[in-house]
Amino acid sequence: MQNSVLIKKKIEPFSKKILVSSDKSLSIRSILISAQGIGKSKVKNLLESEDVLNALKAIKKLGIKVKKKNKEYLIFGNGLNGFRCKNNTTVYAGNSGTLGRLILGLLVKFKKSVIITGDNSLSKRDFSRVAEPLKLFGPIIDLKKGSLPAKIKGTNFLRPINYYEKKGSAQIKSSILIAAMNTPGKTIIKARKSRNHTELLFKYLKLPIKVQKARNYDYIHMEGLRQYKGFEYEIPGDISSASFFIVLTLLSENSKIIIRKVNINETRLGIIKILNKMNANIKFKNKKIYKGESIADIIVESVKNLKSINCPSSLNSSAIDEFLVIFLVAAKARGISSFKNLGELNKKESPRLNIAFKFLNMIGVKVIKNKDDIKIYGNPNLSLNKNYVVKKFLKDHRIFMMSCVAALTFGGNWKIYDKDSIRTSFPKFLSILRKIGAKIIVN
Numbered sequence: 001m002q003n004s005v006l007i008k009k010k011i012e013p014f015s016k017k018i019l020v021s022s023d024k025s026l027s028i029r030s031i032l033i034s035a036q037g038i039g040k041s042k043v044k045n046l047l048e049s050e051d052v053l054n055a056l057k058a059i060k061k062l063g064i065k066v067k068k069k070n071k072e073y074l075i076f077g078n079g080l081n082g083f084r085c086k087n088n089t090t091v092y093a094g095n096s097g098t099l100g101r102l103i104l105g106l107l108v109k110f111k112k113s114v115i116i117t118g119d120n121s122l123s124k125r126d127f128s129r130v131a132e133p134l135k136l137f138g139p140i141i142d143l144k145k146g147s148l149p150a151k152i153k154g155t156n157f158l159r160p161i162n163y164y165e166k167k168g169s170a171q172i173k174s175s176i177l178i179a180a181m182n183t184p185g186k187t188i189i190k191a192r193k194s195r196n197h198t199e200l201l202f203k204y205l206k207l208p209i210k211v212q213k214a215r216n217y218d219y220i221h222m223e224g225l226r227q228y229k230g231f232e233y234e235i236p237g238d239i240s241s242a243s244f245f246i247v248l249t250l251l252s253e254n255s256k257i258i259i260r261k262v263n264i265n266e267t268r269l270g271i272i273k274i275l276n277k278m279n280a281n282i283k284f285k286n287k288k289i290y291k292g293e294s295i296a297d298i299i300v301e302s303v304k305n306l307k308s309i310n311c312p313s314s315l316n317s318s319a320i321d322e323f324l325v326i327f328l329v330a331a332k333a334r335g336i337s338s339f340k341n342l343g344e345l346n347k348k349e350s351p352r353l354n355i356a357f358k359f360l361n362m363i364g365v366k367v368i369k370n371k372d373d374i375k376i377y378g379n380p381n382l383s384l385n386k387n388y389v390v391k392k393f394l395k396d397h398r399i400f401m402m403s404c405v406a407a408l409t410f411g412g413n414w415k416i417y418d419k420d421s422i423r424t425s426f427p428k429f430l431s432i433l434r435k436i437g438a439k440i441i442v443n
């Protein structure tokens with residue numbers, strides 16, 4: 001099995017309505033947070049991808065009962081002190097930084113040792129970014145050279161912390177908030193803006209959390225040890241998964257797509273703001289609020305006169321998982337686009353900024369990279385006709401999906417490896433692409 005796809009033809013004009021897969025951030029959070037509720041939580045429309053299934057397996061290993069009933073997942077939490085397992089239990093976080101990092105927050109008070117492991121990609125990523133603040137609460141956390149495996153042994157003697165989160169990382173912020181939930185007293189975080197799903201879920205659960213918004217930071221006050229009951233949650237679509245179809249449509253000719261019921265939380269809207277500044281005309285319809293989150297249908301049409309952008313770094317965190325496809329739009333826009341301070345992109349499932357640079361070079365787009373900044377020289381007539389092979393990118397799902405979008409819109413003869421990487425976040429990616437007319441040969 002080669003685990004690759006061949007794409008030899010651009011996609012024909014299309015006009016379709018689709019649903020993309022459920023939000024991964026919310027799926028993982030709803031599992032981890034219901035594991036410490038009291039009694040039954042019900043999660044509807046959970047993303048059934050490897051990262052999320054690993055989250056379910058993880059809480060099961062910690063002694064939490066999970067059942068699937070008529071497409072809904074039932075999670076039976078035992079409260080804040082409710083984990084039960086043997087000493088040195090191993091929990092596998094697979095490819096998921098969110099799972100590996102947030103679960104450490106959940107374990108600060110648990111007195112057994114738990115070992116968190118991950119796949120090749122996750123084992124190369126930085127865990128000191130969460131271990132350092134979490135250790136300030138009191139647990140013992142040992143890492144292997146700053147990465148996984150991580151061994152955590154919680155304690156009853158926890159103290160709240162004051163922490164300044166400077167990277168704009170929702171994973172760091174959320175792991176601290178979850179630890180704060182398990183700690184007596186008031187934890188205060190000054191956090192550079194990042195996705196706020198954990199805060200919204202805590203507010204919905206009526207936990208004592210206060211968020212004061214400033215321009216680039218949020219000041220978050222969280223009182224711990226307030227027990228909550230199990231809850232019901234229906235997961236909306238994932239804007240990060242939608243982004244591949246948004247860009248596919250923008251870069252195709254005479255096409256239109258409606259992506260239904262997507263989470264359009266303001267802290268995730270960087271891609272829409274950036275693309276609209278580049279002359280896209282992306283609209284929302286049927287907006288509603290669900291348990292603090294905003295949901296809408298996203299409407300996108302092809303655009304001929306895309307223009308370059310000098311992207312404000314203040315949008316980086318809210319578009320962090322979407323830059324790969326944003327770079328494709330920059331490659332086809334008139335003018336030179338500039339993106340700055342994207343060091344965090346190199347800390348993802350693969351070093352995405354470095355890979356994007358190589359990828360754009362490979363397809364003949366002029367690009368200049370200077371440390372964490374990148375300049376892309378767009379060409380509105382970009383059209384490819386050579387052979388391209390994409391492989392060796394640490395099986396990064398988003399690199400695979402971005403490559404498919406490039407192949408289907410720029411043309412050329414493509415062989416793209418690591419098809420199975422989509423199982424981590426968007427298992428239905430290829431079947432939805434086919435539904436809107438893409439010709440993709442599985443090799």
Ligand code: S3P
Binds near residue numbers: 172344
């Ligand atoms: C996520 C936060 C982001 C993002 C990741 C999911 C989350 O990571 O890249 O895919 O669910 O909190 P950082 O918070 O480390 O930037």
